Amino acid sequence: MKLRNRNIEKLHTDEFDALIIGGGINGAATAAALAGKGAKVALIDRGDFAGSTSMHSSNLVWGGIKYMESKDFALVRKLCKSRNHLIKSYPSTVQEIRFLTTITKGFRHSPRYLWAGTWLYWLMGNGFTKLPRLLSPKKIKQEEPIIDINGSVGGFEYSDAYLHDNDARFVFNFVRHALNYGAVAANYVESLGAEREGEYWLTQARNVMDGSTFSIRSKVLINAAGPWVDQHNALTGQKTTHQHMYSKGIHLIVPQLTSTKRVLAFFADDGRLFFVIPMGNRTCIGTTDTHMEHPEVDVTAEDTAFVLENINKRLTLEKPLTQDDIISTRCGVRPLAIKADQGSDRDFLQLSRKHVIDTNPDSAHISIFGGKLTDCLNVGDEIADEVVRLGVHLTDIDYRWYGEPPEPVKQQFMDQARRMNLDAMTAPTSTEPLSSRLWRRYAEQAMPMLEKIRQDPAEADILIEGTEYIRCELEHARDHEMITQLEDFLRRRAKVSLVVHHEQLRHSKGLKEACRVLFGDDAETYFDTYFAENRDTSRPYSSPPVEID
Numbered sequence: 394m395k396l397r398n399r400n401i402e403k404l405h406t407d408e409f410d411a412l413i414i415g416g417g418i419n420g421a422a423t424a425a426a427l428a429g430k431g432a433k434v435a436l437i438d439r440g441d442f443a444g445s446t447s448m449h450s451s452n453l454v455w456g457g458i459k460y461m462e463s464k465d466f467a468l469v470r471k472l473c474k475s476r477n478h479l480i481k482s483y484p485s486t487v488q489e490i491r492f493l494t495t496i497t498k499g500f501r502h503s504p505r506y507l508w509a510g511t512w513l514y515w516l517m518g519n520g521f522t523k524l525p526r527l528l529s530p531k532k533i534k535q536e537e538p539i540i541d542i543n544g545s546v547g548g549f550e551y552s553d554a555y556l557h558d559n560d561a562r563f564v565f566n567f568v569r570h571a572l573n574y575g576a577v578a579a580n581y582v583e584s585l586g587a588e589r590e591g592e593y594w595l596t597q598a599r600n601v602m603d604g605s606t607f608s609i610r611s612k613v614l615i616n617a618a619g620p621w622v623d624q625h626n627a628l629t630g631q632k633t634t635h636q637h638m639y640s641k642g643i644h645l646i647v648p649q650l651t652s653t654k655r656v657l658a659f660f661a662d663d664g665r666l667f668f669v670i671p672m673g674n675r676t677c678i679g680t681t682d683t684h685m686e687h688p689e690v691d692v693t694a695e696d697t698a699f700v701l702e703n704i705n706k707r708l709t710l711e712k713p714l715t716q717d718d719i720i721s722t723r724c725g726v727r728p729l730a731i732k733a734d735q736g737s738d739r740d741f742l743q744l745s746r747k748h749v750i751d752t753n754p755d756s757a758h759i760s761i762f763g764g765k766l767t768d769c770l771n772v773g774d775e776i777a778d779e780v781v782r783l784g785v786h787l788t789d790i791d792y793r794w795y796g797e798p799p800e801p802v803k804q805q806f807m808d809q810a811r812r813m814n815l816d817a818m819t820a821p822t823s824t825e826p827l828s829s830r831l832w833r834r835y836a837e838q839a840m841p842m843l844e845k846i847r848q849d850p851a852e853a854d855i856l857i858e859g860t861e862y863i864r865c866e867l868e869h870a871r872d873h874e875m876i877t878q879l880e881d882f883l884r885r886r887a888k889v890s891l892v893v894h895h896e897q898l899r900h901s902k903g904l905k906e907a908c909r910v911l912f913g914d915d916a917e918t919y920f921d922t923y924f925a926e927n928r929d930t931s932r933p934y935s936s937p938p939v940e941i942d
C-alpha cells in the first residue's frame with residue numbers, strides 16, 4: 394500500500410500536465426503513452442484499475458472479421474493492423490490463435506463464401522497470420538470431436554489473436570509502465586467533478602478507502618471513464634459531439650471442454666458469432682449483445698440460459714453443460730460511440746466499435762468514447778497528439794512507450810531459467826512451463842523471482858489450489874502491483890476467482906497464506922471483507938448463494 398499512499402500524497406501536492414479519469418484500457422494506455430513521452434501524468438480510478446469493462450471482454454485481439462459482413466473494410470483494415478502491431482509488440486502476451494468456425498445448413502452464407510471472406514481478411518491483415526483453411530464436416534469432427542456436426546455443412550479456420558493472461562492483467566501492465574515512466578496513479582480514488590480555474594482544471598477527488606477528499610490540479614483533463622464518460626461530462630459541464638449507447642455481454646467460465654488451444658466459433662440462434670475460448674485449464678464461453686439503458690449490469694438467469702442452450706446445441710459433450718458447471722461469470726457493457734444528435738433508435742448491433750476522441754480546445758478537455766482493447770496503442774498515440782495540440786510540451790515525443798523488452802533481455806532470462814532447471818519445477822497440473830509464465834507476466838522483473846526460487850524451491854510451488862499462481866509471484870504483487878483490496882489480486886492481477894469456485898476459495902489454505910503475505914496483520918479483515926462484499930458470480934444475480942461442502 395506504500396505506493397498508493399505515496400501517490401495519493403503527490404496527487405494533493407503536485408501539478409500535472411494531464412489528469413486521466415478512469416484506469417480501464419483507454420485510460421491506462423493513455424497514461425503510459427503520455428508519461429512515456431515525457432508528460433507529467435496523474436491517473437485515478439474510483440475502483441481498481443481495469444475493474445469495469447476492461448475485465449469483462451472476450452480477451453480477443455482481433456481484426457474485426459465480423460465487420461466484413463457490414464462491409465466496414467476501413468475499420469477491418471485498421472483493426473487488423475492494430476492486431477498485428479500488438480502481436481509484434483507483445484509476442485509472449487498477445488498470441489496468434491486459430492478460430493474454427495462451424496456453419497449449419499440454412500445459414501445466410503455458405504462455408505465457401507465465408508472461407509473466401511477469410512482470405513480477404515487475411516490479405517487485409519497483410520498476410521501476417523497463418524493461412525485460412527476450408528473444412529468438411531468430417532474434418533471438423535476429426536479435429537474437434539466435441540463439435541456436433543449434425544446439420545453442419547462444413548466450416549473454416551482462420552487466425553486472430555488472444556490475451557493469454559486476460560484483459561485486466563494486460564491493462565495493469567500499461568498502468569505499471571506508466572508508473573515506471575513517472576506517472577502518479579492511484580486506484581480507489583473517485584473524481585467527484587472538476588472546474589476550470591484560469592489555465593487549470595481543479596478536480597475534486599475522494600479517496601474511496603477512507604472517504605477523505607482533496608483536489609488535483611492539471612492543465613488538461615482526460616475523461617476515460619468508459620461507460621461513465623457521459624456522466625462525468627455532465628459533472629464538468631462538457632458538451633460533446635458524441636455520446637454512448639450500451640451493449641451488455643456475458644461470458645461463462647466452465648471446466649476445460651477441449652484441450653486443443655483454439656477458439657471454436659459458432660453462430661448463435663440470434664445469428665451472432667459466439668465463442669468457446671481457451672482459458673488455461675478452463676474454458677470461457679460467450680458472449681451476448683443486449684441493448685441496455687444504463688451501464689450497471691449483472692448476469693441474469695436468462696443470460697445464462699441463452700448461452701447454455703446455444704452451446705449445448707452445438708457441442709456433443711458427454712453431459713450437457715448446466716448451471717452447476719459454471720465456475721464464474723463475467724459481465725459488462727460495451728460503450729458504443731454514437732453522434733449525440735443521432736438519438737438511441739439506431740440498430741445498435743450495426744453500430745461501429747470504433748473509438749472516437751472528442752476534444753474541447755477551449756477548456757483543454759478530452760473525452761474518449763467507445764473503442765476496443767485491440768485498438769489501445771492507437772488510442773495512446775492519438776491522445777498524445779491531442780494533448781500536444783492543447784499546448785502541452787512532450788519532451789520525448791517519439792518515445793516507444795509500449796512493448797516487451799528486447800530479445801537479448803529475454804534470452805538472458807531464459808538462459809538463467811534453463812541453467813537452474815526451472816521448468817522441471819513446473820507443477821504437473823500447469824498448462825505451460827514456469828519460464829514462459831514468469832517471462833510473459835513479469836518480463837525483466839521476473840529476474841529476482843529466479844533468485845528467490847534458487848534460495849528456496851518452495852517459492853516455485855503453486856499457492857492456491859486449482860490455479861497456476863506460484864508463491865514467489867505474490868511478494869512481487871504486494872510490492873509492485875498496488876493491491877488495495879483482496880479482489881484486486883484474485884480477479885485482476887491474477888485470475889484466481891475466475892478459475893476457482895467462490896466457495897472453494899473460501900476454504901483454500903493457500904488463499905489464507907496469500908492474505909498474510911499481502912496484508913500482514915490485517916489478513917483476516919481483508920479476507921472477511923472480500924467474502925462479505927463479493928458475491929458468488931457462478932449464480933445469476935439475485936439468486937441465493939449455494940453452499941458447497
Ligand SMILES: Cc1cc2nc3c(=O)[nH]c(=O)nc-3n(C[C@H](O)[C@H](O)[C@H](O)COP(=O)(O)OP(=O)(O)OC[C@H]3O[C@@H](n4cnc5c(N)ncnc54)[C@H](O)[C@@H]3O)c2cc1C
Nearest residue numbers: 415417418419439445446447451453584619642765766767
Ligand atoms: C462482453 C464484452 C466483450 C468484449 N470483447 C472484446 C474483445 O474481445 N476484444 C476487444 O478488443 N474489445 C472487447 N470488448 C471491448 C472492450 O472491452 C472495451 O471497449 C474496453 O474495455 C473499454 O475500456 P474503457 O477504458 O473505455 O472502459 P472501462 O474499462 O470501463 O474503464 C473506465 C474506468 O473509469 C472508471 N470511472 C468511471 N467513473 C469514474 C470517476 N468518476 N472517477 C474515477 N474513475 C471513474 C471506472 O471505474 C472504470 O474502471 C468487449 C467488451 C465487452 C463488454
